[in-house]
Amino acid sequence: MSKVLCSVATRGRYFTTLPLVLNAIINQTRPVDKLVIFDDNDEPQDMRGEMIYQYFFQMLDIKGIAWEWLYADKKGQHHIHQRANTMGYEWVWRCDDDAIPEPNVLETLYYYANGVDNNIGAVGGSVLTPPYMPDTYKVTGKIDNIDSEPNIQWGKIERAKHVDHLHCTFLYRAGIIDYNLGLSRVAHREETIFSYGLYQKGYEILVVPNAVTWHMKNPEGGIRSETKQELYEHDEQIFRNILRYRDKTIVVLNCGLGDHLVFSHVLPSIPNAEVFTCYPEVVPGKSIAEAIHLFGDIDHWNIYKKMDQWKWKDSLENAYRKLYA
Amino acid sequence: MIIISPYSKALLSGKQNPKNYPYWKELIEMIDEPIIQVGIEGEQQLVPDFRKNLPITELRKLIQECRTWISCDSFFQHLGWDEGKKGIVLWGVSDPLIYGHPENINLLEDRKYLAENQYIWWDATEHNPNRFVLPKEVIKYLK
Numbered sequence: 420m421s422k423v424l425c426s427v428a429t430r431g432r433y434f435t436t437l438p439l440v441l442n443a444i445i446n447q448t449r450p451v452d453k454l455v456i457f458d459d460n461d462e463p464q465d466m467r468g469e470m471i472y473q474y475f476f477q478m479l480d481i482k483g484i485a486w487e488w489l490y491a492d493k494k495g496q497h498h499i500h501q502r503a504n505t506m507g508y509e510w511v512w513r514c515d516d517d518a519i520p521e522p523n524v525l526e527t528l529y530y531y532a533n534g535v536d537n538n539i540g541a542v543g544g545s546v547l548t549p550p551y552m553p554d555t556y557k558v559t560g561k562i563d564n565i566d567s568e569p570n571i572q573w574g575k576i577e578r579a580k581h582v583d584h585l586h587c588t589f590l591y592r593a594g595i596i597d598y599n600l601g602l603s604r605v606a607h608r609e610e611t612i613f614s615y616g617l618y619q620k621g622y623e624i625l626v627v628p629n630a631v632t633w634h635m636k637n638p639e640g641g642i643r644s645e646t647k648q649e650l651y652e653h654d655e656q657i658f659r660n661i662l663r664y665r666d667k668t669i670v671v672l673n674c675g676l677g678d679h680l681v682f683s684h685v686l687p688s689i690p691n692a693e694v695f696t697c698y699p700e701v702v703p704g705k706s707i708a709e710a711i712h713l714f715g716d717i718d719h720w721n722i723y724k725k726m727d728q729w730k731w732k733d734s735l736e737n738a739y740r741k742l743y744a
Numbered sequence: 745m746i747i748i749s750p751y752s753k754a755l756l757s758g759k760q761n762p763k764n765y766p767y768w769k770e771l772i773e774m775i776d777e778p779i780i781q782v783g784i785e786g787e788q789q790l791v792p793d794f795r796k797n798l799p800i801t802e803l804r805k806l807i808q809e810c811r812t813w814i815s816c817d818s819f820f821q822h823l824g825w826d827e828g829k830k831g832i833v834l835w836g837v838s839d840p841l842i843y844g845h846p847e848n849i850n851l852l853e854d855r856k857y858l859a860e861n862q863y864i865w866w867d868a869t870e871h872n873p874n875r876f877v878l879p880k881e882v883i884k885y886l887k
Contacts, residue, residue, distance in 0.1 A: 676800075676819040676822075677819035677820075677821070677822040677823075677843075678822075680819065680822035680823055680826045683826065684826075700799075700800055724863070726842075726862070727864075731863075732841065732842070734841065734842060735842055735843055
């Protein structure tokens with residue numbers, strides 16, 4: 420059975436919604452294999468001194484659930500999720516610190532994730548924020564309709580449905596694509612960009628019934644507790660650029676001349692490539708500076724980082740083929 | 745005519761690149777035909793004809809004119825391969841199965857000398873002459 424890491428990013432909610440979230444995670448009908456809490460508070464506390472947390476940690480130990488409390492680096496939740504994404508688990512269930520899952524949520528998400536189809540990239544359920552309950556029966560969940568329809572997870576999901584992207588909390592196949600670390604600290608649209616990235620990579624994204632999380636939107640605290648409008652605008656611009664280039668295969672060659680020469684043999688097999696290059700005389704394209712401006716983070720196109728991540732033993736040429744497949 | 749490309753890219757730390765072949769002088773003495781060295785300003789000149797900072801188009805022309813070429817693991821071995829001209833690559837710490845091309849002659853003393861992590865900066869690996877094949881082995885493949 421493939422293992423599930425549950426990741427919770429928290430800030431400013433030690434004594435409001437975080438305990439509810441932890442209690443809900445501990446009491447899932449399909450237990451998580453490990454719980455990791457990323458504490459992004461400006462003044463983090465040692466919660467082992469708090470009675471309710473003492474009970475939580477004991478419950479985890481008694482249930483045989485591994486857990487870890489890590490202090491995050493205050494760069495935003497996309498950095499936190501990326502840490503979870505690369506912790507070596509096949510699946511990561513990302514949970515918000517103000518979104519309380521019903522006891523069967525992970526069991527349901529996991530059931531669909533490991534169903535007959537081995538091509539599932541992410542699965543999400545309803546994320547309900549009372550009293551707001553839009554009718555999402557006709558919502559498509561397609562990225563093309565992101566500006567014209569409510570998010571499908573905001574309403575009650577009656578049947579499993581393929582979508583292009585997810586929101587807030589979901590179970591995803593880890594280590595396939597990276598979070599966009601070029602987003603600002605508010606990480607506006609981070610989960611949309613991430614889940615849509617899985618979709619673009621060819622994985623199926625599902626919303627499923629019978630997996631309800633109650634989003635107790637808390638105006639205080641929260642990982643996105645920034646009010647600077649320019650940060651949201653910065654992130655929105657990156658998101659719009661990703662959409663603008665969605666029919667292209669983005670290629671970023673921020674590497675050496677020899678790497679460009681090797682890549683030039685791979686390029687003909689990449690459909691509709693939009694290339695950003697250091698050596699346009701070898702591989703024609705736009706500048707690396709433009710790639711950074713458009714997409715924020717270009718590290719997920721770093722072939723050396725990828726080969727290290729994949730523990731790669733094959734040729735550089737085939738590594739490029741894998742990266743841009 | 746033979747082209748030699750003796751040096752890999754200089755490291756930011758100023759340390760010697762561990763991919764640099766240590767026996768060029770001895771190897772050059774054993775070669776009995778004209779040699780053109782290619783490289784960049786600041787690299788040690790090993791033969792009278794040292795052509796520095798050539799644009800890639802000029803390098804491609806030169807490769808087409810040469811009988812063969814010898815290089816450490818640098819961009820040049822990829823360029824020779826890209827031009828379809830078989831050459832000799834002298835390996836030490838980087839893995840020819842990853843960075844090499846089977847169309848070339850890849851000479852490696854022993855895989856036990858390869859850097860454990862092939863994907864970090866080469867500054868982290870010390871230069872060690874014992875990791876490379878000796879000139880007398882290289883010359884066998886030059887005929």
